[in-house]
Amino acid sequence: MTADAITPIRTYPDTTWADDGPTRGVEAVLEDGAVLSFPQLPFVLSEAERRFLDPRWADGKAKNISLRWPGGEMRGAAGGAADLAALKAMIERYADQSEALALRLFPHYRGRLKRGNTSFRPVDVAGRETSWRKDDTRLHIDAFPSNPMHGTRLLRVFCNVNPAGRPREWRVGEPFEAHAKRYLGAIPRPVPGSAWLLEMTGITKRRRTEYDHLMLQLHDRAKADAAFQQGSPQTRVDFAPGTTWVVFSDQVLHAAMGGQHMMEQTYYLDVADQLRPEASPRGTLERLLGRELR
Numbered sequence: 001m002t003a004d005a006i007t008p009i010r011t012y013p014d015t016t017w018a019d020d021g022p023t024r025g026v027e028a029v030l031e032d033g034a035v036l037s038f039p040q041l042p043f044v045l046s047e048a049e050r051r052f053l054d055p056r057w058a059d060g061k062a063k064n065i066s067l068r069w070p071g072g073e074m075r076g077a078a079g080g081a082a083d084l085a086a087l088k089a090m091i092e093r094y095a096d097q098s099e100a101l102a103l104r105l106f107p108h109y110r111g112r113l114k115r116g117n118t119s120f121r122p123v124d125v126a127g128r129e130t131s132w133r134k135d136d137t138r139l140h141i142d143a144f145p146s147n148p149m150h151g152t153r154l155l156r157v158f159c160n161v162n163p164a165g166r167p168r169e170w171r172v173g174e175p176f177e178a179h180a181k182r183y184l185g186a187i188p189r190p191v192p193g194s195a196w197l198l199e200m201t202g203i204t205k206r207r208r209t210e211y212d213h214l215m216l217q218l219h220d221r222a223k224a225d226a227a228f229q230q231g232s233p234q235t236r237v238d239f240a241p242g243t244t245w246v247v248f249s250d251q252v253l254h255a256a257m258g259g260q261h262m263m264e265q266t267y268y269l270d271v272a273d274q275l276r277p278e279a280s281p282r283g284t285l286e287r288l289l290g291r292e293l294r
């Protein structure tokens with residue numbers, strides 16, 4: 001891999017979410033850190049559902065309208081009961097279709113993928129962020145201060161449902177290993193007792209491990225580093241409406257620069273359930289550090 005390598009975008013011709021689509025068994029492509037793009041795989045809204053492509057259905061507190069599983073409760077939406085039921089049915093259909101796709105693309109993960117939130121994002125990307133740390137127009141890997149993952153992977157299936165032809169504008173950056181090497185030497189070990197304190201005070205939902213500490217540091221250092229944001233190896237990628245794309249968002253350096261109206265499904269996958277666990281961020285960090293992370 002050259003020093004200037006960039007996250008690859010792999011394009012596939014599928015036109016159906018169902019089991020009879022042509023692409024299957026591409027776990028290794030995903031695990032190597034590519035973006036899997038399906039430019040002819042739209043999430044189709046009915047005529048009646050098109051009214052939901054409007055930020056007025058968001059309650060103003062959350063930036064997304066989401067379903068939480070296993071119960072499927074809807075959060076972040078505002079409206080009358082009949083409208084909300086129809087909106088929920090639309091998002092639920094996305095959950096089902098994206099799951100069928102994921103299980104076909106990644107048969108090795110069958111029975112191992114855990115369904116996370118399904119979200120509908122009717123709010124424009126532009127101008128929604130309040131702090132540098134939450135600013136997703138800066139290149140980053142996904143890592144969350146309050147939600148330690150303990151190495152569990154974040155697999156995401158996105159689809160641009162913009163009705164006006166607007167693309168979802170992303171930047172993607174350098175591969176994970178190059179990114180980790182850029183900052184790893186400068187990251188101090190966690191302060192002894194800090195993980196316990198964060199957990200006891202409720203700042204984290206569970207114990208922040210050294211792995212979580214490193215991932216959060218990578219997230220924060222990248223977003224805070226203006227020279228990195230401007231000068232690092234990167235490329236712009238526009239996902240046109242009707243495009244579905246799939247990534248490990250804890251591995252792929254990404255930034256959302258623009259767009260409005262998107263569907264997103266999150267899955268969780270244990271590192272041990274990957275085809276090649278050593279290709280994961282945890283495996284990569286352990287190899288670079290020369291020791292096991294807990």
Ligand SMILES: [Fe+2]
Nearest residue numbers: 136141142249
């Ligand atoms: Fe992100």
